[in-house]
Amino acid sequence: MNVALWIxxxxxxxxxxxxxxxxxxxxxxxxxxxxxxxxxEDFSTGSVKTIGVxxxxxxxxxxxxxxxxxxxxxxxLAALGLALLMVGAMITHLRRHEEKAIVVxxxxxxLAVFVAWCRFGPIPFAG
Numbered sequence: 010m011n012v013a014l015w016i017x018x019x020x021x022x023x024x025x026x027x028x029x030x031x032x033x034x035x036x037x038x039x040x041x042x043x044x045x046x047x048x049x050e051d052f053s054t055g056s057v058k059t060i061g062v063x064x065x066x067x068x069x070x071x072x073x074x075x076x077x078x079x080x081x082x083x084x085x086l087a088a089l090g091l092a093l094l095m096v097g098a099m100i101t102h103l104r105r106h107e108e109k110a111i112v113v114x115x116x117x118x119x120l121a122v123f124v125a126w127c128r129f130g131p132i133p134f135a136g
Contacts (some may be wrong), residue, residue, distance in 0.1 A: 010132055018071040018084065018124050021117065025091060026068035032061030045110065048101050059095070067091045071124070081133075088125035092118055 031042065037057050041049040043126050049057050070087025095118040102110040 010127070014124060014127055014132060018088070020087075021091065021092055021120055021124065022068040022071040024035065024068075024117070025064040025071075029059065029064030029066075029068060031062040032057055047107070048098075048105060048110075051101065051105070063090065063094060067094070081128075085125040085128035088121045088128065091121040092125065 035043075035046075037049050037052075037054045040046040040057065044077045052060075067087045067090045070083050070090070072084075074083040074087075079087065099111050099114045099118070102108070
């Protein structure tokens with residue numbers, strides 16, 4: 010199960026590193042013009058960049074603390090942070106009537122909560 014949790018955390022980290030980087034690199038108007046970026050219209054440029062930073066930090070927090078053996082408790086905390094981001098994303102997509110986007114948010118939410126629950130409880134890190 011430890012290997013499965015590493016894989017899930019790695020996949021989450023890759024997805025959020027990519028998504029966060031896109032939010033940091035693309036100008037808000039270009040992000041809003043993409044097929045999945047319409048939500049950015051509802052936020053200031055600073056808010057979009059902040060979400061990008063939080064996603065990149067969470068991606069790093071899912072992997073680096075445990076991989077380096079430094080404060081592995083940060084892994085489930087990063088997963089909880091991602092879960093909160095996904096709740097916010099779901100609310101935003103609900104408000105915009107973007108039901109298809111919510112399915113992806115729910116999948117990420119479930120995976121993040123699973124990682125947090127396992128790492129806080131029954132399966133703490135074993136290197």
